[in-house]
Amino acid sequence: MEVVTSSRPYHIVIFGASGFTGKFVVEEVARYAADNTGENRFRWAVAGRSRQRLKGVLNQAADRLAMPELSTGVDIIEADVSSKESLSIMCQQGLVILNCVGPYRFYGEPVVAACVENGAHYIDICGEPQFLERMQLDYHAKALERGVYVIGSCGFDSIPADLGILYTQSNFKGTLTAVESFLTISSGPEGSCGHDATWQSAVYGFADSSALHKLRRKFGHKPLPVVGTKVRPRGFVFFSKEIVQYAIPFMGSDPSVVKRTQRFLYQEECRSPFPRFFSFGLFSKAGPTINQIEDTCFNMMFFGEGYSEGTDPLQGPPNAKICTEVMGAEPGYVATVIAMVQAAVTVLKEKHSLPRRGGVYTPGSAFYKTSLIDRLHNHGFKFSVRSYEEPAKP
Numbered sequence: 173m174e175v176v177t178s179s180r181p182y183h184i185v186i187f188g189a190s191g192f193t194g195k196f197v198v199e200e201v202a203r204y205a206a207d208n209t210g211e212n213r214f215r216w217a218v219a220g221r222s223r224q225r226l227k228g229v230l231n232q233a234a235d236r237l238a239m240p241e242l243s244t245g246v247d248i249i250e251a252d253v254s255s256k257e258s259l260s261i262m263c264q265q266g267l268v269i270l271n272c273v274g275p276y277r278f279y280g281e282p283v284v285a286a287c288v289e290n291g292a293h294y295i296d297i298c299g300e301p302q303f304l305e306r307m308q309l310d311y312h313a314k315a316l317e318r319g320v321y322v323i324g325s326c327g328f329d330s331i332p333a334d335l336g337i338l339y340t341q342s343n344f345k346g347t348l349t350a351v352e353s354f355l356t357i358s359s360g361p362e363g364s365c366g367h368d369a370t371w372q373s374a375v376y377g378f379a380d381s382s383a384l385h386k387l388r389r390k391f392g393h394k395p396l397p398v399v400g401t402k403v404r405p406r407g408f409v410f411f412s413k414e415i416v417q418y419a420i421p422f423m424g425s426d427p428s429v430v431k432r433t434q435r436f437l438y439q440e441e442c443r444s445p446f447p448r449f450f451s452f453g454l455f456s457k458a459g460p461t462i463n464q465i466e467d468t469c470f471n472m473m474f475f476g477e478g479y480s481e482g483t484d485p486l487q488g489p490p491n492a493k494i495c496t497e498v499m500g501a502e503p504g505y506v507a508t509v510i511a512m513v514q515a516a517v518t519v520l521k522e523k524h525s526l527p528r529r530g531g532v533y534t535p536g537s538a539f540y541k542t543s544l545i546d547r548l549h550n551h552g553f554k555f556s557v558r559s560y561e562e563p564a565k566p
């Protein structure tokens with residue numbers, strides 16, 4: 173693990189710890205810290221604009237986790253997005269900043285800028301493609317120069333989708349040419365829902381989707397080559413024979429993040445599939461109840477096809493199929509915080525396996541050479557191969 177120093181005393185600083193999601197991140201980090209004590213103990217702090225609210229969060233976590241030491245043993249840093257100086261002071265103290273302050277299109281950029289300028293790695297749980305892609309366009313070169321990793325969308329948007337595709341690729345023996353993914357959320361008697369900030373993030377994103385098209389033109393990307401057949405476009409509502417259910421296209425950041433990862437890997441001379449994703453969700457001002465959270469889980473299935481080893485793609489249609497699955501607990505506030513914290517732990521422990529020496533990355537492009545999938549597996553996610561079909565060997 174990267175070592176903390178007296179001038180940079182924390183492995184992790186949770187910014188926005190008083191928010192709906194931030195509180196769950198506090199609990200997850202507290203659990204991680206409790207397992208990592210002793211001489212090289214894990215050190216962390218919470219940050220936000222109200223000392224009083226942050227104190228309240230630590231007291232609540234102390235009660236919920238039966239860890240009284242949280243009430244007094246965790247440092248508080250006061251930082252406000254509107255104060256550059258406060259962000260700099262925060263970013264000078266942590267090796268990794270977990271940014272839980274959203275919607276990111278309104279509050280995210282000053283935090284990214286402060287991390288890059290002050291040498292702290294940055295991780296968020298953003299699900300807003302426009303913010304994520306703009307940070308890549310505007311901060312990649314600076315982050316690379318400063319040796320800082322900026323890794324967005326490390327929550328449910330879009331770790332299961334992005335790493336699910338990497339897992340599918342790594343388990344396919346040949347050339348995987350297309351993947352389609354289906355997300356199912358199962359809930360208990362009280363149903364499931366998301367918090368208002370996530371809803372707002374999505375609404376502003378849809379309202380401003382033309383700006384995203386303009387932004388993408390600035391990258392000047394050339395189309396990636398297509399091998400085999402492309403995934404057929406789906407209607408707004410369609411019946412999927414794969415999951416034997418009606419489905420709608422996914423409207424979050426997954427397609428954007430996965431395509432950026434696949435472009436990165438292609439540029440790193442890997443092979444590239446072209447995925448499409450489908451989902452739906454509900455939101456409320458109060459957010460989900462504890463019962464709703466405890467009774468909810470997700471399942472994401474990936475249906476891939478391609479050419480088995482030794483088959484020439486020019487000689488006919490794809491001849492091999494794979495079905496993989498990623499499962500986990502409630503997506504918004506349990507799976508998200510596990511993914512975010514394990515992404516941070518991976519940065520701290522496996523920096524040598526991250527690409528180049530800094531830059532702005534998707535989860536897949538940052539972590540494809542690390543053990544993040546294994547770490548997630550050990551923390552309640554399950555990645556598995558459901559089926560694999562290829563032609564019988566002559």
Ligand SMILES: NC(=O)c1ccc[n+]([C@@H]2O[C@H](COP(=O)([O-])OP(=O)(O)OC[C@H]3O[C@@H](n4cnc5c(N)ncnc54)[C@H](OP(=O)(O)O)[C@@H]3O)[C@@H](O)[C@H]2O)c1
Binds near residue numbers: 368369373504
């Ligand atoms: N990827 C995923 O799957 C996923 C899952 C869950 C959430 N999210 C995203 O996470 C973000 C947060 O969601 P949430 O539901 O936790 O929102 P929230 O409850 O509204 O929390 C927002 C946090 O931002 C802080 N904040 C607001 N303005 C600030 C400022 N000027 N300076 C410093 N801090 C400020 C708030 O602090 P105060 O307490 O002082 O008001 C609060 O801690 C959203 O963008 C959401 O979409 C993503």
